[in-house]
Amino acid sequence: MEKIKVFELTGRNAISMQNGEKLYNALHSKLMDGQKIEINFEKVNLFASPFFNASIGLLLKDIEVGNLQKQLSVTDLSDVGRDLLNHVISNAITFYKNSENVSKAIDQTEANNNDE
């Protein structure tokens, strides 16, 4: 199983969307190919939701959560990080279930605003 050390991508803080995108890019194609991957959070100390939204959350757009659980192994993640990760996944599942309608509504409102 391939091991991705998150610290090497983000440093000790997993906070921003930009760093989340790095993890997403390292994972997406491999998971889509059906590979199993370990993501290791050793030495990563701080977490915020934008990081997980843009990484694991975004993966759920293309991958069912059950498959993600089978293919992804999460190691050395602190209790705070794990708690946050589970919240993000739960939110992402709801988001993608409703996203088509919500995105269309927001895009339409913004288009209307721009027309005015």
Next chain:
Amino acid sequence: MKKIIHIPTIKDDGPGYEKILGIAREVFDDPYHHFDFDFSRCAMIDHNAVVVLGALARYVDYHNTQMKLSKSMLLFSRSLANVRSAPNVAGVMFLVETMNSAVRERLIGNNFLSHFSSGSLEGYPTGGYLGYREHNYLQDADKIADHLQNEWLSASKLRLSDKLKPAITSRILEVFSNAYGHGVSIQDIKTMGVYSCGQFNNKDKTLNISVLDFGPGIITNVKRVRGDMSNIDAMHWALVKGNSTRTDSQLSNIPRGLGLDLLHNFVHVNGGELRIHSNDVKVISNKTSGLIVEECSGDLRGTMVSIKINCDDRYYRFTSEAEPTQQQYF
């Protein structure tokens, strides 16, 4: 023309927020003046007022810099003659000579006055301290995280357990992420940053922080993407888990909208308090009052989030422990 603003006693309570937002409104409405802040009627001042005063000084600076007349500064007695004789100086002056010793010590001890001093006062803290900070308009998440973890929450008088400290840091990072993502990144005043002030109350062992930005504000952002609705409804919408105005990134397919919910849950579980003031709506959430969303008299041109956290592990649980419905995927 010079305006004198008398700062009353301002505490971290409902009337305190009303008072400081009233002062903010007065400055917002017409910032093209020189303002003297007189503290002779102020017995004590808390973090919520300190952060607003600092941000207002920069706001006035910004507007008067465009007229090439500005410099917010601290006025203390020995520079009085020089400053008053200088023509065409517009900005803010915090009249130290009008402060009682408790107010002066607090504003030195939290490093507030050092940001506006043209001279020197003794007693400013260095390194790890709880107090007033100004954060650049370009978000540096690592810098803020390091500051919170290694300086802010490492203040010698604050004793946090290894369990509670990363949890608090994580949630405060959500506040900053919101301030930058939904405020600074899309604000009209490009160079204004994010302003924060922390305070530890030794008596009840609570940690307080207020974070302020000059972005469009939550109500304005929500109405931009959701269309016309009442201000109260707009704030309620913003508080719902998963709802987001997507102003933090052009990438529309990323799930988001967790920051306020995580913060709210954390404060709830901790038995603390969350206050949000944005545009003309305020949110108060604590054990006594529950969640209150109502209009407030002042119109804050931006967003201020203030939280009170109990620093005792007895008040600490993970939010998922408090939400048994939260599924554990990993």
